[in-house]
Amino acid sequence: MPLTQFYLTIMELFYTTDIDFPYLYLQHEEAIHCIKSLRKNIGDYIHITDGLGNHYYGIITQxxxxxxIVTVHAxxxxxxxxxxxxGLCIAPTKNIDRMEWLIEKxxxxxxxxxxxIITERSQRKTIPLERMQRIAISAMKQSLQYFLPNFYPIINFSSWLEQQKIxxxxxxxxxxxIDKKPLNTLQITNKQNTYWICIGPEGDFTQNEVKQSLxxxxxxxxIGTHRLRTETAALTAISYFYL
Amino acid sequence: MPLTQFYLTIMELFYTTDIDFPYLYLQHEEAIHCIKSLRKNIGDYIHITDGLGNHYYGIITQxxxxxxIVTVHAxxxxxxxxxxxxGLCIAPTKNIDRMEWLIEKxxxxxxxxxxxIITERSQRKTIPLERMQRIAISAMKQSLQYFLPNFYPIINFSSWLEQQKIxxxxxxxxxxxIDKKPLNTLQITNKQNTYWICIGPEGDFTQNEVKQSLxxxxxxxxIGTHRLRTETAALTAISYFYL
Incomplete structure (x- = not known):
């Protein structure tokens, strides 16, 4: 079924990784959302994803x-x-709200x-990873997707480049x-491997960092002709490759 | 001078429409930002725009x-x-934060x-226009641009279409x-006239509204393959035509 038809039939998607097939367990916020906000009850059918590309459909049994805890036989x-x-590789902005918006989008x-990443000109060197993951789960469910992105802990940009090699x-x-290409002249040729979009901090990457990444x-x-904020540049680039 | 070089030389842009050339007057927040936050003084030079495409450069005289009030001889x-x-033509979301973020971007x-616009399925029928304009001024200055968008008061979508004719x-x-095209197959052919991006409310436009707009x-x-939030759909479309 094409995705567009598919989502018209699903109104609400739940998320869990607590699976003992054919039983799936919603816990904490997911369970509260299910039974309190949406007033689901035993006998109701719901859609669930594990964030790994799997879509389950089942009946609430307990x-x-x-x-x-909500038990679903699915x-x-x-x-x-x-x-x-x-892949998005980004130096978080000083204002964390801007990163929360970006992750949702x-x-x-x-x-x-x-x-x-932490770059030479980074002002922020920590990231609330759990909070970001919660935002990501919510965005995944809201947009009816079955994949949760992988989140990696913050690392020095230079070390990351060394680890990645190619x-x-x-x-x-x-x-x-440094010679640059306009973003809209590029295309992803190899769709198997991750295509990374690297975005620096408010003060930009340094020349050395760009050279190393080359x-x-x-x-x-x-990315465009105006001075864009970090998160706007990131989202513009993601939109470009998404369309 | 290309814009990229240009903005490297400008760190801060002010905005005023209070102009009695060659005198420009910063008032209220702009004046406070200038003299308190940035500690500018008589004799300092600053960059100013009127949001109509004009860039002024001058010395603070009073x-x-x-x-x-800051008087600038420019x-x-x-x-x-x-x-x-x-042009962005949009039914505001129930949650106004999402619109504030969208306007900035x-x-x-x-x-x-x-x-x-107000559409048949709109949940929100009012918009804080002044607050939106303040956000727009701030975004214009931050991104070193010289144009402030025109804001039009909220109107019924159907009436707007009737007024516009073509x-x-x-x-x-x-x-x-209804037959649709993927966004990324389109191009703006006539750059003189406004190219409108119309985005409906959370519940989408109705079939009638789409037919009338046709x-x-x-x-x-x-716009893409996932179920996107109103503001994400809007920004993805703007990004596409921007690049």
Whole structure:
């Protein structure tokens, strides 16, 4: 069934990784949302995903209100494959709200990997990973997707490049000292591997960082003509490859 | 001078429409930002825009701290022309934060016209226009642009279509009952006229609304493959035409 038809029939998607097939268990917030906000009861059918591409559909068989656990006897409906594998590698902004917005939007648009980085000009060196994951789960469910992106702990950009060795993707850069391509001249040729979109901090990547990333295969790009905020540049690039 | 070089030399842009050339007057928040946050003083030079495409550069000649007025003796540096004329026509979401975020991003990406609409399935029928304009001014300055978009008061979508008669642009629609084009098959052919991006409320446009918009020349489009939130769909479409 095409996705567009599919989502017209699903109004609400739940998420759990607590699976002992054919039993799936909603816990904590998911269970509360299910039984309190949506007033589901034993005998009701619900849709569930594990965030790994699987879609389950099943009947609620047990509700433990004190422990906030909902037991669902489910069948696997479908196993989705990612049509593309976009990675976002980003230096978090000082204002964390801007990153929360970005993660919500990036997940809606189907980003698969999220790598936080510390760069030479980074002002923020920590990230509330759990909170970001909660936002991602919510965005995945809201946009009726079956994949939760992988979140990697924050790491020094230079170390990350060393670990990766060879990369496919782009690095946004404002400086004029290095040849750049306009973003909209690029296409993803190899859809198997992750295509990385690397976005620097408010003060941009340094020349050294861009040079090092060039050696791994990343392409320096200019993202539009205005001075864009970090999160706007990221989302513009994601939108471009998403469409 | 290309814009990229240009913004490297400007760190801060002020906004005023209170102009008695060669004198420009910063007032209220702009004046406070100038003299308190940035500690500018008589004799300092600053960059100013009127939001109509004009860039002024001048010297602070007077500061009235009690009235929060900064007088600048300025020269006109440049008069910019819009390279494109994108219009956003959108049914505001119930949650106004989402619209505030969208306006910031839309202005960063250079949208010229913003038309709020009430549709058949709209949940929100009012918009805090002044607050939206303040956000737009801030985004314009931050992204070093010289154009403030035109904001139009909220209007019934159907009446707006009747007033406009002929339109160039797209209407985002999720329904399967009308032939749609994928967004990324389209191009703006006439850059003189406004190219409108019409985005419906959480519950989508109705079939009638889409049919009426077809008669004005709007093209029904699907924006990607996932169920996107109103503001994400809007920003994805703006990004596409911006790049």
């Amino acid at each position: 509700i433990e209100r004190k422990k906030d 069948q696997k409906q479908q196993n989705f494959n990612k049509s593309q594998n976009l 990036a997940v809606e648009l189907g980003v698969s990997q999220i790598q936080w 990369l496919q993707g782009v690095i946004g850069y404002c400086g004029e000292d 050696n791994t295969g990343l392409i320096p790009v200019s | 500061i009235e701290r009690k009235k929060d 020269q006109k540096q440049q008069n910019f022309n819009k390279s494109q004329n994108l 839309a202005v960063e990406l250079g949208v010229s016209q913003i038309q709020w 339109l160039q642009g797209v209407i985002g629609y999720c329904g399967e009952d 008669n004005t020349g709007l093209i029904p489009v699907s």
